[in-house]
Amino acid sequence: MKPSFEVIEPSFGSSFYYSKYAKDVNNKAHLWHYHPEIEMVFVNGGSGKRQIGSHLSYYTDGDLILIGGNLPHCGFTDTNTGNKTESVIQMKPEFLGTGFLALQETKGIAELFNKAKGGIAFGPQTKETVGSSIELMDEQPPFERLLTLLKVLKALENSEDYKILNASGFAMEMQIQDNDRISMVFNYIKDHFQEEINLIAVAEMASMTVPSFCRYFKKITKKTFTQFVNEYRVVHASKLLAEKQISIANISYESGFNNFSHFNKLFKAFTGKSASQYRKELKSVFK
Secondary structure: OOOOOOOOOOOOOOOEEEEEEEOOOOOOOOOEEOOEEEEEEEEEEOEEEEEEEEEEEEEOEEEEEEEOOOOOOOOOOOOOOOOOOEEEEEOOOOOOOOOOHOOOOOHHHHHHHHHHHHOOOEEEHHHHHHHHHHHHHOOOOHHHHHHHHHHHHHHHHOOOEEEEEEOOOOOOOOOHHHHHHHHHHHHHHHHHHOOOOOOOOOOHHHOHHHHHHHHHHHHHOOHHHHHHHHHHHHHHHHHHHOOOOOHHHHHHOOOOOOOHHEEEEEEHHOOOOOOOHHHHHHHHHOO
């Protein structure tokens, strides 16, 4: 299973890539993949999985994220997300020239890009502030689009409404060969999390012994392999709780848990609430 390295070409007449997708259209990037470009994604409404680096979570009421270069991630929308649109901007860190971000007026953007190495999720206030501007870029000619992007980046730089998604140091230690290996493991988990995952087989896939692989995975992701797999399953369960009206027991099995009590314990440890409480609160949000 070859990890996906995405090659990105700037939009015509532009120094960066921009695309706005209608609901259910952007289903092209649901393998774990990476690229050297910084990526900004605005999901207008809806709910879905957020999978960036070793961070896994479920978002509601849309999403606005900034992902650093070579940070592996997965797609954010699918046919069940329920979003109105998804806007994607991808830019090389030096797309404005190496000296531009050293200016007094723009050095804060360079600091924003540095924080994005761990992935940044912005809160509702920032989404509301810049979301319409990001979507408006779809209709703008290249120069106006560039000016809008600079204004959006400045607003993100000044935002206090954000969360760094990955543990400190995650992206710093990632080399290209690490990205290939980790993306391969992440893709395997994505495809097989509903089954029993054999650690020996995964270690062999990475061409490592089991102890070496476990140390390597913990060093890169700041999580044990078992913890990551269980978190992936819990996030999938969170998605099913929002999207399917089936029993919580069936959701636990569909998410790869063979023991219902173990699922309940892990779900509460990860989300801070029971699965039934989580579903009840989601229903009140979506009313």
